[in-house]
Amino acid sequence: MAVSTKRTQGLADKHFHYCPGCTHGIIHRLVAEAIEELGVLEKTVGVCPVGCAVFAYDYFNCDMIEAAHGRAPAVATGVKRVLPESVVFTYQGDGDLAAIGTAETVHAAARGERITTIFVNNAVYGMTGGQMAPTTLLGQKTTTTPFGRQSSVAGYPLKVSEMVATIDGAAYVTRVAVNSPKNILRAKKAILKAFNVQLKGLGFSLVEVLSTCPTNWGLSPPEALRWVKEKMIPVYPLGDFKVPEDEV
Amino acid sequence: MPQVFFENERCKGCELCVTVCPKKIIALSAGEINSFGFHPAVLTDGTKCTGCGFCFLVCPDLAVTVVREEGGNGESTDEGE
Ligand SMILES: Cc1ncc(C[n+]2csc(CCOP(=O)(O)OP(=O)(O)O)c2C)c(N)n1
Ligand code: SF4
Ligand code: SF4
Ligand code: SF4
Numbered sequence: 001m002a003v004s005t006k007r008t009q010g011l012a013d014k015h016f017h018y019c020p021g022c023t024h025g026i027i028h029r030l031v032a033e034a035i036e037e038l039g040v041l042e043k044t045v046g047v048c049p050v051g052c053a054v055f056a057y058d059y060f061n062c063d064m065i066e067a068a069h070g071r072a073p074a075v076a077t078g079v080k081r082v083l084p085e086s087v088v089f090t091y092q093g094d095g096d097l098a099a100i101g102t103a104e105t106v107h108a109a110a111r112g113e114r115i116t117t118i119f120v121n122n123a124v125y126g127m128t129g130g131q132m133a134p135t136t137l138l139g140q141k142t143t144t145t146p147f148g149r150q151s152s153v154a155g156y157p158l159k160v161s162e163m164v165a166t167i168d169g170a171a172y173v174t175r176v177a178v179n180s181p182k183n184i185l186r187a188k189k190a191i192l193k194a195f196n197v198q199l200k201g202l203g204f205s206l207v208e209v210l211s212t213c214p215t216n217w218g219l220s221p222p223e224a225l226r227w228v229k230e231k232m233i234p235v236y237p238l239g240d241f242k243v244p245e246d247e248v
Numbered sequence: 249m250p251q252v253f254f255e256n257e258r259c260k261g262c263e264l265c266v267t268v269c270p271k272k273i274i275a276l277s278a279g280e281i282n283s284f285g286f287h288p289a290v291l292t293d294g295t296k297c298t299g300c301g302f303c304f305l306v307c308p309d310l311a312v313t314v315v316r317e318e319g320g321n322g323e324s325t326d327e328g329e
Binding site for chain 2: 185
């Protein structure tokens, strides 16, 4: 029998608006596949960010809400508490989650909200034209750090997974990347696990995904994949930062 | 033999599939251009395809479909790093 890679039912039949080679598209597919495979498409509610993924509500084939910038975990909290049987996720960039939305993220984790956050770290504000994000690497050139980020002026890259893992309400915190087929498969497993943690009611789950922004990095899409491997992963090491004691 | 199909209108010519294919049998079509102005990806030598699915995995725009026989190798000697 012939087996075929199938387009997931978790995505609507739309073309993404993302730039060529932007890995937001890969992450969308992984999240959609996970929701479909767990059989929870009908009861999933996603919350979109402000950022390049602002139109994600057009792409996912489940109920979607658009939150104000950075507030997705607060909106997700409301949904989950009113509809505890639903599966709730937020999809947020690093500007959204790690700058304007830091408080919402930290306190959703501290409250142990049974929601799943997909945190897309591309080390830059993509949508607004490539300004420095809290996650921008030291020395990285952005439109607001034209000579490279200097710690004396702009501080240090914020390591969100490491930080969230210190919070008791966080049950599962992991960092993955989508820069190679192998890492994409690992990222898929992590996303499935995060949703399982939510389904088991174990607490807050966060999957940080190292992603590319070829447009604002000034690199071709293949070069951007290499940049993740050579520059980002050494600063943002991959792996689990917290796993539930009751392993899932 | 595995088969790989590209949906031209979805392809943005980003070359990620070109980069990860362990057999180096994907290229952007020089002659063709889709309605968004991109040169879509094409197979240069389908007979060498192992059906590993790396092109499908990495495509951000869901433009690739890989079909292979069940139990066929579908594996790659490449680690996909
Ligand atoms: C309250 C408010 N402040 C600022 C903005 C401008 N703004 C839009 S998107 C964005 C950051 C997006 O970056 P990120 O979250 O990293 O997502 P990406 O676009 O890189 O995927 C900012 C600052 C806004 N829309 N609303
Ligand atoms: S600006 Fe960057 S993050 Fe936004 S769609 Fe383009 S490549 Fe992706
Ligand atoms: S399935 Fe593997 S070998 Fe075949 S075209 Fe795709 S990446 Fe290349
Ligand atoms: S990865 Fe997808 S969008 Fe990019 S060139 Fe290959 S088929 Fe086209």
